[in-house]
Amino acid sequence: MTFTIPRRTILKGIGAAGLGTIIPGAIRPLHAASVAPITVVINQSPWFESFRKTVEAYEAETGNKVELDVNPFAGSLEKQRNSVRASEGQYDVLIMNSGWFTEMYAGGFVEAITDIDPGFKLDPDVYTLGDTIYYNAEKKSVTNDGKLMSIPVSPLIPMLYYRGDLYKEAGLSAPKTFAELEANARKLHNPPEMYGIVQRGARGPHTVAYDFYPYLYGMGGGIFKDQSAGDYSVTLNSTEGKEALDYYIRLAKEAGHPKTAASDQAEVIQAMVTGHSAHIMMVIAAWSQMDDPNKSAIVDKVEWAPPPSAPGLPTAPGLGHWLAGISKNVPDDRKRAAVEFLRWFQTKAAQLETAKAGGIPVNAAVYKEPIAEERKYRWMKPLAEALPHAVNIYQFPEASEVIAVLEVGLNRAVAGEVPSADALNGMSDEIEKIMAGHSYKTGKLDPIK
Template sequence: MPGQSGKRGLTRRQVVGAGGAVALGLAAPWRYAAAAKVAPMTIVINQSPWFDSFRKTVELYEKETGNQVELDVNPFAGSLEKQRNSVRAANGQYDLLIMNSGWVAEMYFGGFVEPIAAIDPSFKLDPDVYTLDNTVYFDADKKTMAASGKLMSVPISPLIPLLYYRGDLYKDAGLKAPETFAELEANAKKLHKPPSRYGIVQRGARGPATVSYDFYPYLYGFGGGIFKNQAAGDYTVTLNNEAGRTALDYYLRIAKEAGHPQTASLEQAEVIQNMLTGKAAHIMVVVSAWSQMDDPDKSAVVDKVEFAVTPHADGFSTGPGLGHWLGGIARNVPDDRKRSALEFLRWFQTKEAQLAYTKVGGIPVSAASYRDPIAQERRYRWMKPLGEALPHAVNIYQFPEASEVISILELGLNQAVAGNTTSVQALNSMAEQIFGVMSKHGYNTGKLPALP
């Protein structure tokens, strides 16, 4: 997952209001919707590859509206800790919480986020804004993220993985972009020339959400899943069904036959570095790494990397896992600051603001941006596949104890990639442990018979 390092406690005076919007030439071409004059407010956010684009967009908001915003910027874990402390205090320090998909459920279930209609009943989510598997909603009665619930947040950064592949190598070999896993495997094997180049480089290391996050597109793309139907409150564990076994067998096989020899120890940064140095023909990582590919200071493959929707098996659709960020308004802050936070979200979701966000390196949350002519420009060649993939993105976890399940997956998948256990043993063990977690917390759960 991106955004796990950075400086702590940057304020508005340090990072906002420096005239960056004017210097970038963003203000002149746009006519933004009028925004109300509101009180100053504070946003707590993580330092990440996409933060700078968000900062520049906040600068533009300040210039266009005259409203003041303070950014409190922290490492990934530090941002979560500050949010937890603030929302549990009698009076919150932070007005707008930039929440990762990994802790959105905790904030919703805990009642820490104010439903938007409680601040302004007239507010409507722009119909072009992706709801990201309905994670912007929460149905408190059913304890699920579903469109039947209340609008709780507005998307900030819609991060999912894409397939990155070497277009120049494809052209030389007469290949076409893979749509299915069978095509990806064939292409990876054809371009596998170790040790100078690997057909595909995958993440296999154990971490907070490391190998599990990279395995999700395979699991869901083969028609599998961890649970039967979270949206309906059915947490029967289905990880160790035939689709799960097919997905894990594929992940292990392609790593062994067309992958890096140290897959089990690779972190995300190392996967990306293999592509940047020309040692990988394919990687499947979060879209926010796109800008590094054409950065001449970082990349040896400038203008050679193409992007595609993550593949799927025949008969199924792509299933990239969400690793996104949502903006929710804290319940325990004064009403005027709630209105200030909502005014920013109202402005942020507009087509004009989203296009400006894109131009400074952001990943837009509005489908209107992906229909805009900008998406046809060479620099933004990632936009078309991302726009195609976002409607299929999967919210992997809809319950606040997700970290317990993730830790089980991290260990089990890492052991399988390292060859310390078979795919069947790993799947059966992980499924049994996940069933135990869900039972312990009182969810409606069950389990399948162990794979033979």
């Protein structure tokens, strides 16, 4: 359901008052205490409530107004695409997912924050998340030699959730390798009362693919050879890729849920909070639901760890983060107001509010605060351990086309409709055609058997 707060049009011009003369072709740095109201287009997600509460704290502290247009995942993207292509945008702040932020950068739809306010300074403790907040238009690359295009909103990566109480009873230790995870899942597997692990396998806008990334990259595989160097040769159907997909399918069949191919995020979380799963590999944004007595039957029983990996390789969770960029086709007073919100949002104080509201802080200083020692926030230290190893999966604007291919192919493989090798070879062929069609340097491996 879409929830929209009507725009307060009568307040639209407040931010312009007292700013003085604007130099033609430029936007003055913001100095006004009050600014125009802004509208943020955002998705409904497990972390939305924490964002909403943080916005309420901003409004209470500053008196400035922020309206939220809340939509399902795909609906948010559709609204953003429509707004940025209009003569004047409806939305001032775009909450962009890792799957489409490059599209907004490369398309020229997002205004660099430092072009709006040359005096804006990024808080040095803010996670840059693979430097995805920057964009170099000349190189067409997401690199820190580019302009500051956005501020992180939620540094989401998947983490391993596991039942600490069951681990203690069985004498188990948090798994560091995939072999250890499989052994632990098998040991605790007792269906239908308890599944060793519940995984996401449903097809969606960015569903089974996102949950597969920690396995693929954690086993040394990948989708492309070297995106940073501009080499988009497809490597999905490598030996490591097949090992990862075979492992994912085996877990589902032998230590997982019988309806993995139909399970989406809601079903995976539900299995955990109702006490029917020993493990899930889920985006960290769902942490607060585990200890919510109104939603969970396992309060204080879940622990967290970085996703496992193959021996000798680091954990490799895929970035599924969200970034806040400022739309280029909105009036200058709203751009300045958006900058002021982001300036406040990135601070340690604001991010402490986010953590207390159940969200994931984007400021590393919060993870060093006493709050990280509290039992309620026991996920913070494992997350801080994993974040430096997070992988930016896509560095090109057509990522959604590749994701669509993965969603179909991986879902069919998990459902048992096609063998893993056939699924990988088929997806690789389609992805290679997509990249060639967009004139990227590409190629593919020989079919794997």
